[in-house]
Amino acid sequence: xxxxxxxxxxxxxxxxxxxxxxxxxxxxxxxxxxxxxxxxxxxxxxxxxxxxxxxxxxxxxxxxxxxxxxxxxxxxxxxxxxxxxxxxxxxxxxxxxxxxxxxxxxxxxxxxxxxxxxxxxxxxxxxxxxxxxxxxxxxxxxxxxxxxxxxxxxxxxxxxxxxxxxxxxxxxxxxxxxxxxxxxxxxxxxxxxxxxxxxxxxxxxxxxxxxxxxxxxxxxxxxxxxxxxxxxxxxxxxxxxxxxxxxxxxxxxxxxxxxxxxxxxxxxxxxxxxxxxxxxxxxxxxxxxxxxxxxxxxxxxxxxxxxxxxxxxxxxxxxxxxxxxxxxxxxxxxxxxxxxxxxxxxxxxxxxxxxxxxxxxxxxxxxxxxxxxxxxxxxxxxxxxxxxxxxxxxxxxxxxxxxxxxxxxxxxxxxxxxxxxxxxxxxxxxxxxxxxxxxxxxxxxxxxxxxxxxxxxxxxxxxxxxxxxxxxxxxxxxxxxxxxxxxxxxxxxxxxxxxxxxxxxxxxxxxxxx
Ligand code: KIV
Ligand code: ZN
Numbered sequence: 001x002x003x004x005x006x007x008x009x010x011x012x013x014x015x016x017x018x019x020x021x022x023x024x025x026x027x028x029x030x031x032x033x034x035x036x037x038x039x040x041x042x043x044x045x046x047x048x049x050x051x052x053x054x055x056x057x058x059x060x061x062x063x064x065x066x067x068x069x070x071x072x073x074x075x076x077x078x079x080x081x082x083x084x085x086x087x088x089x090x091x092x093x094x095x096x097x098x099x100x101x102x103x104x105x106x107x108x109x110x111x112x113x114x115x116x117x118x119x120x121x122x123x124x125x126x127x128x129x130x131x132x133x134x135x136x137x138x139x140x141x142x143x144x145x146x147x148x149x150x151x152x153x154x155x156x157x158x159x160x161x162x163x164x165x166x167x168x169x170x171x172x173x174x175x176x177x178x179x180x181x182x183x184x185x186x187x188x189x190x191x192x193x194x195x196x197x198x199x200x201x202x203x204x205x206x207x208x209x210x211x212x213x214x215x216x217x218x219x220x221x222x223x224x225x226x227x228x229x230x231x232x233x234x235x236x237x238x239x240x241x242x243x244x245x246x247x248x249x250x251x252x253x254x255x256x257x258x259x260x261x262x263x264x265x266x267x268x269x270x271x272x273x274x275x276x277x278x279x280x281x282x283x284x285x286x287x288x289x290x291x292x293x294x295x296x297x298x299x300x301x302x303x304x305x306x307x308x309x310x311x312x313x314x315x316x317x318x319x320x321x322x323x324x325x326x327x328x329x330x331x332x333x334x335x336x337x338x339x340x341x342x343x344x345x346x347x348x349x350x351x352x353x354x355x356x357x358x359x360x361x362x363x364x365x366x367x368x369x370x371x372x373x374x375x376x377x378x379x380x381x382x383x384x385x386x387x388x389x390x391x392x393x394x395x396x397x398x399x400x401x402x403x404x405x406x407x408x409x410x411x412x413x414x415x416x417x418x419x420x421x422x423x424x425x426x427x428x429x430x431x432x433x434x435x436x437x438x439x440x441x442x443x444x445x446x447x448x449x450x451x452x453x454x455x456x457x458x459x460x461x462x463x464x465x466x467x468x469x470x471x472x473x474x475x476x477x478x479x480x481x482x483x484x485x486x487x488x489x490x491x492x493x494x495x496x497x498x499x500x501x502x503x504x505x506x507x508x509x510x511x512x513x514x
Contacts, residue, residue: 001257004247005197005223006240007041008034010272011056012072013201013237014227015045019466019473020276027056028063033271034228035066037264039240041094043225046072047086048079054086061090068092068134075099075124084131095128095135096166097121101153102141114149121153122160129161136164138201143169147182151189158190164197164223169212172205172235180215187220199223202238204230209238214246217256228272229280229287241265241286241318249313266319267344274379277464277475279449286318319344327374329363336374343371345378365481366458376453376462376479380493388413388499389439389492396427396484406430408488410438428487435488441495443467443474450483463490469498 011027011034014020022030027044034042044060045053061069069090073079075097087093099110099121106112112120121137128135137157142150154165167186169179183200187193200216200223202209213224230239244260251257269287273280282289292315302309327335333356340347340355347355358377363369389410398404407421408431420437424430428448436442447466452459461483465476476494480486 001251001255002222004217004256004258005040005199006038006244006258006260007043007070007199007223007225008039008067008227008240009043009201009225009237010034010227010231010240011060012043012045013225013233014231014272014276016233017231017236017276017278020231020278021473022275024052024056024059026275028059030228030272030275031060031064033264033268035064036261037268038259038261039067040259041068041070041223043070043072043096045086048073048082054082057083057086058089061087061093065091068094070094070096070136072096072098073124073128075120077127080124080127080131084128087132093132093134094164095132096138097124097128097135098138098140098166098168099124100141100170101139101150102144103146104144105141118153118156122156125157125160125162133163135162136166136199137162138166138168140168141170142167143174143179143182144171147185148189150182151186154186154196155190155192158192158196162196164199166199166201166223166225167216167221168201168225169203169209170201172203172209174202174212175206175208176211176215179212180219183216183219183221197223199225200238201225203233204235204237204239207235209236210242210246213238213243214254217247217254229269229278229284231272231276231278239285241269245286245313245318262317263319264344270375270379274477277466277477279451279464286313287320291315292320327359327363327369328367329360331359331363339371340374340378343374343378347378351378362460362481366460368456370454372453373460373479376460380478380489387496388503389435389496391488391492392417394431394434394485394488396431398427398430404430406434408434408438410435410492427484431484431488432491435491435495439495439499441469441498443469443494443498446473448487450486453479461486463487465490465494467491467494467498474498 031042044057047054047057057071071083071087073083083095101117125135125137139153198221200213200221202212224243226238226240226243228240230236244258247254247256266287280288336356336359355377392409392411394408396406403423404426405423409417409419411417418438420434422430422433424433446468450461450463453462458481460479460481462479463486467474474494474497476490478486478489478493
């Protein structure tokens with residue numbers, strides 16, 4: 001069976017989703033998870049875009065082993081040189097250069113004639129090849145480019161040394177039959193096409209990114225660019241888990257394989273959702289909470305007779321373990337460590353200790369602790385900013401006809417405790433105001449959501465908040481069986497992130513002055 005190269009762009013195109021920005025530690029963690037998942041290429045970022053992007057690509061290139069690390073560059077010398085600087089320490093590295101080719105982009109954005117586009121593309125591929133042997137070229141908006149001009153560009157960049165030619169449907173305009181036909185056209189009309197891998201990069205504006213990518217594979221494309229949970233610019237990119245499981249589940253049709261370790265799909269999806277704050281819709285294929293839930297009586301009856309009646313994949317195949325009862329209050333640290341490892345998380349000793357303490361508290365309140373409960377605890381702890389502030393105690397009062405109030409006591413990292421009280425629109429608002437008063441950090445609440453982690457009246461509520469501080473969106477998340485407490489901790493999580501970032505900035509400014 002032929003192999004499909006999985007090129008993951010969660011850290012580049014995925015990070016372009018509104019509100020999905022990740023810090024360096026989070027990017028490294030996602031990159032390591034992607035390596036473990038078995039992706040072939042990680043597009044780690046766009047090094048020229050910002051110093052933060054550059055540092056993230058460089059750190060991933062230096063520290064993440066296994067996949068090829070790619071960095072994006074426009075067709076100019078500065079971008080390409082900067083991409084190379086960021087990538088040079090990787091064992092396997094790829095420079096990915098792009099330039100739009102469609103008439104719309106040529107006329108309205110680039111103001112360049114066809115000849116100029118070809119010249120710039122060829123020059124840039126040659127410059128990138130001067131640095132490394134693995135160079136990808138993307139004619140941006142390829143799906144809306146005249147097929148013959150696209151074939152000309154592709155032929156010339158292959159002659160110039162491109163080893164992968166990526167055909168993006170940048171605006172998600174294509175439909176499967178047409179997109180497959182475009183790949184067929186290139187295979188027929190580009191001299192030397194066999195010297196490069198044909199890749200596709202589909203956006204999901206019409207909900208067709210996966211379908212278009214699969215149609216291209218059927219016509220001979222052998223690399224798919226995709227993201228975990230399908231996140232990305234606007235409506236997102238082709239979803240990695242969906243395209244991979246389509247190829248795997250329907251190998252009778254595609255006769256292709258990937259190197260993805262499918263049981264790592266669900267944990268990776270959870271991780272990306274947790275660090276980006278982008279929740280996965282319940283009915284999302286492969287990794288949504290309902291993807292393997294059977295509600296209708298007829299279906300449940302069929303499932304009892306044989307799972308193949310209503311299931312084309314097993315939940316375990318993609319790493320779903322959410323219905324499993326795991327541990328109780330008498331379970332020890334070893335059992336917890338083993339279960340966490342089975343679920344696919346890797347915690348260091350300090351993180352494990354924190355999760356163990358949270359687990360014990362939870363097990364006291366809740367008889368049955370499920371995998372989903374553990375996930376919520378782990379996710380709360382793994383991305384934790386060092387806690388400059390922690391909750392000592394709080395009290396709220398609310399009800400019809402009374403003024404909602406809260407009194408909060410916080411401890412600062414130096415051990416001093418502070419108390420404040422406030423009124424609010426409700427008890428949660430009053431808690432948030434009290435926390436703002438104590439910490440002196442005022443924010444604007446942009447989003448607040450709560451979801452039940454498992455079922456039952458003792459289920460944990462997981463709260464996510466997005467707060468805006470000095471134009472920057474910061475996320476916080478926490479879970480508890482008490483949603484007011486979960487809200488307070490989620491809000492404080494975000495405040496701690498802001499406080500840590502501010503103290504780092506003050507330190508950096510001090511170091512500069514020194
Ligand atoms: O959508 C797009 O065209 C891109 C390119 C940079 C590959 O993201
Ligand atoms: Zn894109």
